[in-house]
Amino acid sequence: MAMLTDQAQALRQLVSETKRQSAGRRPSGERRVRTVAVTSGKGGVGKSSIAANLAVQLVRMGRRVAVLDGDLGTANLDVICNVSPSYTLAHVLVGRCRLEDVIIDAPGGFRLIPGASGLAQIAALGEVERDRILDQMHIAARDVDLLLVDAGAGIGPAVLSFATGCDQLLVVTTPEPTAIADAYAVIKVAHRRRPDVDVRVLVNMARDDEESRAVFGRIDAVCRRFLDLAPGYAGHVVHDGRVAAAIRQRVPFVISSPRCDASGCISRLAQKMVRHGADPDQAGLLRRVAGWLSG
Template sequence: MSDQAQALRNMIQGRENGDYRQTKIITVTSGKGGVGKSNFTLNFALTLQSKGYQVLIFDADIGLANIDVLMGVSSKYSLYHLLKRERTIQEIIHTAPGGLQFIAGGSGFNDLLRLTEEELDFFASQVELLNGTVDYILFDTGAGLSKETLKFIVAADEAIVVTTPEPTSITDAYAIIKMVHSLGHKVKYRLVINRVSDFKEGKHTADKISMVAEQFLGLNIPALGFVYDDPNVSKAVKKQTPFTLSFPGSAASESIRQIVLQFLNGEKRLSAKQGGMKGFLQKMKNLLA
């Protein structure tokens, strides 16, 4: 709470000086369940944070929210309590191992889709308080293209699509990209191939999706990288600890570090007129209207 309050004070002071960071919104999604999307989101966020960036995870998986389970922590409050005006945005932020901040979603995201204009304005005003207090907000969505997931993909500054080399996973990953594209939405995508046996398999999978997307949809979808299939990942899940913390020397942890480096190498700071929190909230309001 005190850290968050200090961050808000820093944001206000930064605004007065005309120099404060613009929070970037990233949605992490997948075409099907069981590809390791939430585990990737968690460890990606922790590794980003280890590089000096402040990161907040929004667990936006309505049916199977599990970020807190992966971290072995309980979430007393969720988005539901914010929408019911029982708690403020600062009060529903939890701190996990490694200092990572997260907000549990649960049934609150169902309520988000039924907000009145007044309630939506309240939600927007609360979420906007986070702008500048963190560098990145990651929305970990449910698998597949539900109406909730669609909104988070479209409203974010970019979407990371997680898949595996399995044919069904590849097909479903492409399907979600194709469906969003067919609805007329422009989205910046990047690919992560999880559980690859070697570099060749990872590159082949990414190239296959990228080639088809470019040929049939006219989209350029680069790969952020690959995460090697690693028995330490399942060991960490059973221990309810992120594998980058419990097994920092593992192949999977090194994969995440390389992905974060690739991600940061391609990053450009958002200007006040580009995307960010205000752009996200405006798009969300338009989609919920």
């Protein structure tokens, strides 16, 4: 047992030393990458579909985009994009490959970092595994302008670490009362954890702009009253039958139906994000994710 403990300690020291050497090689003026976490209060609101389609549209606008599937319980961006990755974050954690080996090209031109397939596996990380993935985390944002993080749903520690670690938090909801209540719960917990978090609300599956603004108005009112927080209105994605058809075909709907109403909504969202980008703080993402991994 003592020998195993000594070996583990030696591994930790080796990984930590590698991290320090790697950090020392990076130039002090290295460009920071803008990070946006896409999350929701509950599953089934179309969060992952929004992330994938938004990434495709941003690429069309000339942005270099990477998407990290941080939905650690039910990672499914690979399914949405009809790709079969050879490796995922799970393989990085056990040392079978590097993070840069996991990154694959997705339909539409963005780079996808497939997520691991179980929250329990990630939550039980030891120090060696944690150091390994943190040491390579910056590679996910290398040579890109924007890193989208599909942060999962709910208020679990993994979701909140991604949500509060990014420059901007895009909370996806639908007009359903339960989705609205859960969206507010996410905003409340994220705000308490990081009071300066930049929150934007996107209403998915809305009938029209009027319904979307009514939903946002309800969330905005309770945020102002109880949190002293004024979230931003990101817009809406209209309920469109071609979205469901695209999901069944396993292709982003902005590719399969670029002129449908939902694609137009995604285009306006992307334009708004480009015009009103937050100041990048990539170090913040790494720091907060490190805090979660540390328990």
